Structures are given as C-alpha cells and as structure tokens.
Amino acid sequence: MIPELAHLALVIAFGVALVQSTLPLAGAARNDAGLIGLASSAAWAQFVLLTFSFGALVHLYMVSDFSILNVYQNSHDSKPMLYKITGTWGNHEGSLLLWVWVLTLFGAALAAFGKSMPATFKARVLAVQGMVTVAFIAFTLFTSNPFERLDPAPLEGTGLNPLLQDPGLAFHPPMLYIGYVGFSITFAFAVAALIEGRVDPSWARWIRPWVLIAWSSLTLGIALGSYWAYYELGWGGWWFWDPVENASFLPWLAGTALLHSIIVVEKRDSLKSWTILLAIFTFGFSLLGTFLVRSGVLTSVHAFAVDPDRGMFILLILAVALVGPLLLFAWRAPQMRASGAFQPISREGALIMNNLLLAAATGVVLLGTLYPLFLELVTGEKISVGPPFFNATFIPLMVPLLLILPIGTLLAWKRGDLRRSLRLMSLAAVAAIALALVAAFTDPRSTIVTALGFALAGWLFGGAVMDLLQRAGIGRSSWARLPARLVSLPGSAYAAAVAHTGVAVTVIGITASSAWQTEVITSMGYGDSQRVAGYNVTLAHVGPVQGPNWIANEGTFEVERDGRHIATLTSDRRHYPVEGTSTTEVGITSNLWRDVYVVIGEQTGDGLYVVRLYHNPLVVWIWLGTLLMAVAAVVSMADRRFRVGAPEPKRAKAAAAPAAPAPQAGS
C-alpha cells in the first residue's frame, strides 16, 4: 500500500507543480492577489507530498521490501542499516527522487523566507521553480518510477555496489544535489527578472543568500566526493579530471563567477545582463552534469544504468530550460543599462577580470569534457583528454586570477588607487616570499612551481589580512581603535577574508601533496618493515575478518617514526559475496602535516603481500580550505543586510553601512 500511496503523492505533486508554474504567472501579470498567493501554498504542498514520497522510499529500503524492483536491484537484507538508508540514493531512480525532493525543499524555503521581495516577483520566481519541478517529476514518473512493483517478490535483493557502501555516500550526493538544485532557485530569480525586465541592486540582494547556500553546498559536495575518492578508491589521488568530476566542477566555477558578479550588480548597478547569463548557465551546467551521468554518454564510476530514453528526456529538459530563457534574454538584455561610468582600475574592474578568468576556466573545462564526446559522435574515434590538458590550460588561468584577487579586494569601488593597493600588498608580498623560501628549503624535491604555489598562498593570505585591516581603517585612524573597528566589521568582510584564506589553504594542499608525495610499492611478509618518507611501516599481521556483508583479508600495520609509535593502521581487501565484487579499504593516519596511507594488495606466489605506501604531505589542507570557503559562505549569509528586510534599495544602503568603509561582501 505504501508504495502506491507514495506514487500517488508524486502524481499529485506533479499536478500541483503544473498549477504553481502557470497560475501565479497570470496572477502576477493581472495583479490578482489570490493567484499570487497560490504560489507559496503550492510550493508548501509539493514539499509535503515529496517528503512523504521520498520518506516512503527510504522506508521501503529500510525494511528491505523486495517487491519493489528498485529495492530489489539496489539493496539486500544483510547490509548495515546505514547503507540500506543511503542506498536509497545510490541508484538512478532513488537519487532522482532525492533531487526532486530537494527542488521542493528549495521551493518551500523560498515561500517561507522570501518575505522581503514584492509579492508579484516572488510569485514569478516560484512559478519558474515550479516549471523545473514539473520537468523533473515528469522525468521521474515517465522514465524512472522508483515504486515499480516486482511480482513475485524475490527473497533477497541483488545488493549495492560495494564502492558505495561507505559513510561518504551518506553526505556526498545530498550535498551535491543541494548545490545543483540550489542553483535552480537562482535560475528562477534570473528568469523572473527577465520576465519583469528589471535587474537592480535589490534583485542582487534577494538572490545572494540563495547563491551562497547553493555554492557552499556544492563546494562541500565536491570536496566530500574528492575526499571519498582519496580514501575509498585507494589510488592515493584526490582529483582525476574525470568527466563526471568536471560535470560538478562546471557549475561550481560558473557559480563562483556568479557569486562575485552579483556584488557588482548590488554595489554598482551594472554587469546585469552578464549576471543573468551566469545564473542561467550555472543551472544549465548542473543539468548538463545530470545529463552526462544519467544518459550513458559517459562510462564512469558514477554512471547510472544506461538508458538512451532517459538521456533524451534530460536533453529535452536541458534544451528547453536553457533555450527558452536565453531567447527571453536576447529580447530583454539590450534594454538593461548600467548606471554610472566604468573605470577599469576599480573594485568592479577587478571583479570583471575575476569573471573573465573564471569564465575562461569554465570554458576550458567544458571543452576538455565535451570535446571527446563530440569527436566520438562525429568521427567515432574515442580520445581521452586527461590531466595534462587540464593542467596545461586550467592552471595558467588560475594563477592570474589568484594574483589579481587580493589586489582587487583592496581597490575601492568606482575609482581605485592601484598604487595604494600595491603598497598595502607589499606586506603580503613579504609573506609570499617567506612561504616560497620555506617551500624551497623544506624539501629537495621542490621546484619553481612548488615555490610559486606557496608564494601564491602567502600572497592570498596576506591579502586577506590586509583586506580586513584596510576595512578597519588602517593608516586612516589611530592604531588604538583598530581592534574595536575590526570587531565591528560586517560579517561579509570576514566571509571574504575567510573564503580567500580557504583558497590559500587549498592551494598549499594541492601544491605540497603533488610535489612532495612519496609512493612506495613493495612486497612485504610478516614483520617486514618499509621506510616511507621518514616513517617506518611494519606489516604486523594479516588475517581474515568478517563484516556484516563482506569477508576480508585484513592487514595490520604499525607506523613508527624515530622509534616512536604513531599509529596502527588496517587495510582490507573486502569481498562482497552478494554483489560478487571486491573493494580495497585504505588505512590512513592523518594529521595537519601529513597523511600516511597504506593499501594492501594481492598475495604473491611466495606468500608475500603487495603493499602500496604513500606519504602525502599537507594533503588534508585541500579539504580544510574548501571547508573554510563553505563556512565563509554561511558567515556571509548571516550578514546584517540580508537579515534586515530591506525592500527599498536606498534605505537598505544606509542600513548596511555601519562602519566607515562600505561593507563589501565576499568579493
């Protein structure tokens, strides 16, 4: 009964979404309060219906109801409860239902929190969001029904891909979906603005919290995925420029550009049509990622079951969702005029450089991801565009971006004083040189690139500090008042500094872990020791271990340094009998400075075990940096000017300037 009710709830939600995507538009056009109010009620109703529907699917997984085809194909009874629950979204149908649920969650959140917007505008945003929901519920109902019955019901399911039986799966996809789907709201804001033909600073203020929440979730989602790849796949690497990774990176890059361009809209009332375009494309890239993963165009660890019909359906959604708004854009954008003159040496000038470089980086990643697909479609030849391409194109774009970044944050709006900014940055330059020297002398393997990476991080960190000091009025008021002024800086000032420090931390992590990684592949027997980068790793024991739904051969390793015991690590080769596959579990001991990473392999003919050992210096900094960026976005959301309802642009500006320099968020 439950599956039928859940399916029914989905059908009703489809009807409600149809209502939400049409009537409020008419209401907004005719200023009919009844029809306008319908939008919020419909958004709430869908959220309730989808919560029931998705909750029911989770329940069916928890009780292992194998009369449901989807549960039978992707679960089995002897799995730990956590993986029964997370298995709900470890497959195409279930993850799609999660996606739709997040869509309605955002709809309801907008209905609840969008109080500062004019009612007609809010109704239009909700209507566009409703259209996206219509498309995705239709996709679920017509091609990917998760509640399909199986008769007779089998006694046991076929299991879940063991690679996915990992706590990482609990969080990686939901965070990623909150990010992807969150950009549907900013898309809806952009389309609603195009319908009204109006983009102004208040629009930028309304959209900003949604960009922040989507961006920070996507940041965390990507970071979790990368960390999962690092410890679960056991290759010692953390980013592979795999097309599916790129598919999540594209909306992140475009979203980062969007995050910065809306500041220009807010502060300078310009860069409007570009910002609209970014909002549309950011969501477009989210859809592209969905398309690539679910259409079978790619073969990848991430690819779901192949079905060309599904691919065609998403392609249709993608085409309609992009071409429609872009035609609207072609009609409206020429009328969007910037107010005020534009000077290249200014904060907005620097932000435009930021946007150009990020857009170019997006283009490069897009090209590297799609070009092989196109070549295959056109000529049938299959080529692989790998890390060398991306390293040669992406990094040269990131370097100038990060070089300009701190200088830009120190420039004033309208007309900046480049000399003064550079003078302030001279302290950051000292930090940069110091870090470069540290890098050069810490390890003989350091190259010029390593030193440059560290210098860049020092430059960014120094710039973030100088940014805060400058906003607190250093050099313009007395030193004694500096602490008080620092404390009273708005949240968005700290958000910018923390986010840019996060970038510096990630840059250090990437630089150090790629330049100074030590990899040793060796054969070990009981009691054998192997040195890796100053650590002594001893194979103490290998024995069978029984898990809930796997059996493993587990190696126990003792890690020592200078005679001091550091950690006992275990690494398994697990066999999952239900799924008929094996995985490798990595042993890692992690601290701020290094990871020691152990992977046990096959037993060789002479009774020895093949063991791979890695020493990865500063590798956790990569993820710490991303965490800082995500936290910074949340801090920025708490900024006063979003909490205070500010419908009038003028009043809002006055309210948002408590300290002498205007608060400038997240630039």
Next chain:
Amino acid sequence: MRRLLYVLPAVLVAALAFTFAIGLRDRDPSALPSALIDRPLPALDLPAVEGVDLPGWQTADLHGEVMLVNVFASWCPPCRVEHPVLTRLTEVHGVPLIGVNYKDAPEAAAAFLVELGNPYRKIGGDFEGRAGLELGISGVPETFIVDADGHIRFRHAGPVLPEHVEQVFLPLLRELRG
C-alpha cells in the same frame, strides 16, 4: 550586430543540444554493433608487457577454446570497476581471459595488476593502439567473446558489470561451450 550577440547564447546551446540529440539516437553504448561480429578475430601479434609475469600473444595461438578478449588500461577508471567481475568470471566459471593492455605504461600496468590481482592468462601490450584500431574499439574497457573457431561472437563496450554477466555473458558462454 549587438542584437545578434545577445541571441548567440541561445543559438549555441540549441546547436549543442541538437548535436547531443543526434548522438544519442539509437545509442546503446553497451551493445554497439561491431563490424567484426561473426568474423575471425583480426590477426594480432602483441608482445608481453614488461614487468608483467605473463606471455604476450598472437591470434594464431588462441584457437580451440571459448574465451574473453578484454581491452584494458591502468589509466581507465571503469577498468577498475569491471576488474573484480572479470576475476570472478575466470575463477568461478573458468573462462580464459586474454588481455590487450591498451596505450599503457608497462610499469603502470604491472602495478595495476599487482594491486588488483591478475585474472589474465596472457596479456599483449598494445602500446600504440594498433590492436585497438584493428579490433575497432570505441573506448576502454571493451570485451569480446571469441568462440572456439576464433570468431568474435559478441562485443561489449564499457565495464562488464554483474548484471551483464548474468544476462548476456553466461548464457552466451554456455551456448558456445555447448
């Protein structure tokens, strides 16, 4: 002219979607038709991969047994995914597995097999991708079922997953082995 610029994004996206639509039509990547179905396996002569403790092979050596020919590379993530499935096919069902190590670095290939185990009977190195060309592969991994007369009977593009084994490989192997 300026107006045209604003229309450009819509046109680009439409063109992109159109290309994908054409590419998707009639596409089922795991069952790509092959010109080689029911034709003899092309004559190949592949050297052993340095560092791998297995001989290379020639097409002429392979007759007399139903077997799988698997094109793989250490740099290909799906190859890792299908590796345990192939291992199981060889161990449980006793199907000989012949490898073509495609455009790979020998030491990387050796490390790959050491790490994941080596289910192959023979592995030939195809460093320049000539064999891949002869076999008409569209990517890595790809797996061919070759009958006792040395004819290609089935071609599978992409990783071999447990459901493929159950639905396609085992029935066909049973039929071919009589």
